[in-house]
Amino acid sequence: MPRETFQLTGGAAAIYEQQKVKAIFRPLAEATLPLVNISKADSVLDVACGTGIVARTVQDRIAPLLPVTGTDLNADMIATARELTKDRSDAFQWHVADVTGMPFPDGIFTLAVCQQGLQFFPDEGAALQEIRRVLRFAGQFVLSVWAGPSRFFEALAAALARHVSEETAERSLAPFTYARLNSIPRMLQSAGFDDVTTRDLTIDRVIEQAEEAIPREIMASPVGPTVAALGPDVMARIVADVLESCADLRQGGDLISAQTARIFSATAL
Numbered sequence: 001m002p003r004e005t006f007q008l009t010g011g012a013a014a015i016y017e018q019q020k021v022k023a024i025f026r027p028l029a030e031a032t033l034p035l036v037n038i039s040k041a042d043s044v045l046d047v048a049c050g051t052g053i054v055a056r057t058v059q060d061r062i063a064p065l066l067p068v069t070g071t072d073l074n075a076d077m078i079a080t081a082r083e084l085t086k087d088r089s090d091a092f093q094w095h096v097a098d099v100t101g102m103p104f105p106d107g108i109f110t111l112a113v114c115q116q117g118l119q120f121f122p123d124e125g126a127a128l129q130e131i132r133r134v135l136r137f138a139g140q141f142v143l144s145v146w147a148g149p150s151r152f153f154e155a156l157a158a159a160l161a162r163h164v165s166e167e168t169a170e171r172s173l174a175p176f177t178y179a180r181l182n183s184i185p186r187m188l189q190s191a192g193f194d195d196v197t198t199r200d201l202t203i204d205r206v207i208e209q210a211e212e213a214i215p216r217e218i219m220a221s222p223v224g225p226t227v228a229a230l231g232p233d234v235m236a237r238i239v240a241d242v243l244e245s246c247a248d249l250r251q252g253g254d255l256i257s258a259q260t261a262r263i264f265s266a267t268a269l
Ligand SMILES: C[S@@+](CC[C@H](N)C(=O)[O-])C[C@H]1O[C@@H](n2cnc3c(N)ncnc32)[C@H](O)[C@@H]1O
Pocket: 005, 006, 007, 008, 021, 025, 047, 048, 049, 050, 051, 052, 053, 054, 071, 072, 073, 074, 077, 097, 098, 099, 100, 114, 115, 116, 117, 120, 121, 122, 175
C-alpha cells in the first residue's frame, strides 16, 4: 500500500478542527510546548501545521514579537487556519507548501515544530533536510509522532475491517504505526541535527458525546469518503462496534482513551 499522506478533502478540514483538534491535537500541543525552551524573541515555524494548532498555541501562550508561520501541503487546512485567525492576521503567516520545498530563505527560523506530520511525508530525509535549511545554526527542532495505536483506534480499525475493508482499516492506523519510529534519531542526525533527545508523552483523547463524535472522527480522516460512500447503516454499525469494544473507556457519554506521542528534540548543526 502506498504511504498515507493524510490529505483531507470536501470540507473535512473544518471537521478536523472541530473534532480532532479539540479531542487530541490541542491537548498534545499544550502538553508539548511547555517542554520547549521558547521565548518572545523566537521566530517560529509550524511544519505540516494542519489548521495551525501549534502556531495558535504558541501565539496564545508566548506571543512572540515576530508573526508565527505555518505551512501545510493541504490548501483546505491552510484556509481553515487563516479563517480561524482572521482577527489576528498580523500575528500569523500561512503558506500552502510541500515540506520539501518551503518558500523561505535559509536560516530564518529559530524554532521549528512538526506535530504528527513526519509519518505522512513520502521522503522524510528530504523533509528533515529542508527543515534544517530554514533553521538558523543552533536553532531548535521539536517533532512528535504517535508511538502506537490507542485502544480507541484499535477498536475503530477492527470495526472498519469488519464493515468496510482490511485496506481501509490499515489506512486508519497509518498515523499510529509509523514503521521508522525507531530510526528517527538517526534520520535527524543525517539531516544535520545534533543533541537528539526523546521522551514519551501520554495524554487522554477525550471524545465528547462519543456516539455523535465517532462519525466525525471518521469523517475528519482520509478514510472518511470511503466509509461515507457505504451509507448511514454501515456508519451506525461501526459506531456500535467501537462503543461496545470501548465500553470500559466510557465516562458518561464521553469516551476517554490514552494515547502516547514520542517527542524528539534536536539542535540544528
Ligand atoms: C495529522 S495532520 C497534523 C496537523 C497539525 N500538525 C496538527 O497537529 O493538527 C498531518 C498534516 O500533515 C500534512 N502533510 C502531509 N504531507 C505533507 C507534505 N508533504 N508537506 C506538508 N504537509 C504535509 C497534512 O496535510 C496534514 O495537515
